[in-house]
Amino acid sequence: MLRKVYGTIASRGNIFGRVPRGNVLQAGVYKRPGTFGEKRYASSKEGFLDSEAGKVSLVVVGSVICLGIFSYQGYVFFFGPGNIYPKEVRKLLRKGGEAYLQIGKSRNLESAVEYYTKALELLENGTEKKANLGPDSIHVTGLIARISEVYIAMGDYGKANEYLLDLMGRIFTEEEMGDYSLVVEKLVDEKLASGKLENLMRGIGAANRLAETYERMGDKKMRYRHVFQDESPGAIKEYEEAERWYSWCLSGVLGAYQHHYSKNNGQETPDFDPKTLPKYLSEYMLTSLFYNASSFYTKIGRTDLSLPLLLRSLDVMGPKVKKGDEESVCRTSVVMSHLADISVKNNDYQSAKRWARTGDDMCSRFPGNQDCSRSHVSFVYANGFMLESENRPSEARVEYRKALELSKAMGFPEGEFQATNALARTSTEKSSIVTL
Incomplete structure (x- = not known):
């Protein structure tokens, strides 16, 4: 069963911090733009x-x-050893994997999503319960992430978003989804158990993916307006949602990076580099997020925001380029x-x-x-x-x-x-x- 996420999620503005290069546009504190497009x-x-x-x-x-x-899929990986799950769930996961992981015409997305959703229903409502398979267990949220990816592969972004929001609602409170600083506090908590930290990063990855799917939906609406010369006024709602979640992800990730150094080292935040990243931030995640968000901001005319993000992508990839x-x-x-x-x-x-x-x-x-x-x-x-x-x-x-x-x-x-x-x-x- 999907869990509904209620309430309005407030936009609190991005923390872009300092830009690691000299004569570039400074992003400063993010201010929500007006009508998109x-x-x-x-x-x-x-x-x-x-x-x-x-x-x-x-x-x-x-x-x-x-x-x-750079499409981010780092939040999706197999959900755990088979013996973690009840026997009937294991069977469904195996059949779902066989359908989803095939190549070309052998791939059957409809069957995959059917098996995976049945497995989730059994975990949620079945009689055979396990203590380590609670609603926010990494093994359950991993399954939900996989279901959302299957729907994305099918082109059903609306359904994918339902599962992404469900996943996030299991990991974050409504207040945390409205205030990224609360997530920052958790990320920098050294006492946080590794499983909890893993789930937090999966939740941020899901938010990144949610922004991507909303952007795709907005692109489709924008193409419709262009083809049919629809000059109706008003914002593209899907772009507003994409902006909300890109903003939330960036604010959380960059805020955590900044807070990590100010709290633990009492020093100026260094330029982005794989060697300076805290354990919970990966090079892959950052380059994916920076690139996708920058492409979106360029699309809606906010090059003042996209430019610093692209420069930071170069910083993160720099050592491997050398x-x-x-x-x-x-x-x-x-x-x-x-x-x-x-x-x-x-x-x-x-x-x-x-x-x-x-x-x-x-x-x-x-x-x-x-x-x-x-x-x-x-x-x-x-x-x-x-x-x-x-x-x-x-x-x-x-x-x-x-x-x-x-x-x-x-x-x-x-x-x-x-x-x-x-x-x-x-x-x-x-x-x-x-x-x-």
């Missing part, structure tokens, strides 16, 4: 970005969360494609060129890696975009053609779409750029 960053400069051509974003890799390489770790290098190139995009949106072409150059150097280290190869397309397109902004359409078209051919060769539809549009836009001898 409006542009909120106003540059003091005018020019190319105010023209029709300039309203096109750069190609950014992983900008669609459902295809995103060691030449392929996954970290190529993920870093993805982050840099977003940084180049934000710089262009802010009319900061100098920074955009720097990110594109540095990111493309990263890509060249592992040309066979999909993330690196797609990022390379992004940076080639960015070069064309900036040439176009300088009223050099012929040179821009050379870069756009290169981006188009690369996209076709690797099956990168977003790159192909953007490059095709850019070539059409610059097809005449006279540039379509309007300088105001």
Whole structure:
């Protein structure tokens, strides 16, 4: 049985703390924006970005969360040794796993969710009770996390969200879901049992996932508005929910990191680095959260919030990048494609060129890696975009053609779409750029 989470969850603002690099936008204390979907960053400069051509974003890799390489699933893992569960529950879990973990056409999500939900019902209502299988047991919350993931794989985000909220309601009180500082106090409590700490992190992971699914639902509504030219006023409710949970996760995680050092070490909070992370924060969790939240904030026009988060992602991945770790290098190139995009949106072409150059150097280290190869397309397109902004359409078209051919060769539809549009836009001898 799903447990309902009642009440309004207040937004209390993010703690972004200090940004670990010099001349970047300071996020400060987060203030909730107004209607979502409006542009909120106003540059003091005018020019190319105010023209029709300039309203096109750069190609950014992983900008669609459902295809995103950083999609957070760290809160989902198998729920425990089989002998923890009653015999009938074990059978259902085994059948659910057999259906869910298959590859391709052999995978049967409908059967998987049926077996898993039956297993949960038996745990909740069955006659055979075990003391270590209470409602907030890590073995029960793990099962609920798995059910939500199956629904996400099915594309049923509404149902997935029901289970995510149910999971969170078992781990956090209503007050904690309304006030992240209460969760921070628990995270930094050195006396907290390891199982409780594990569950807290699973709950934060579920909130991260909840934000992602709400964002997907909002994206779908936004596409509907665009396709049907629906100009109805008002906010996209799903984006508001996504913002709420990204805000809650970020505030809790960054608040705990800051509090860990001020409480235990009495020193200034250091820059993010895998070596400085408390035991309850993982590199994977942070990069996933920072990346996904930054992509969302860019989408709703809050580049002042997304920029520091992307820079912190680079800090966390930095040590592995220096060691030449392929996954970290190529993920870093993805982050840099977003940084180049934000710089262009802010009319900061100098920074955009720097990110594109540095990111493309990263890509060249592992040309066979999909993330690196797609990022390379992004940076080639960015070069064309900036040439176009300088009223050099012929040179821009050379870069756009290169981006188009690369996209076709690797099956990168977003790159192909953007490059095709850019070539059409610059097809005449006279540039379509309007300088105001």
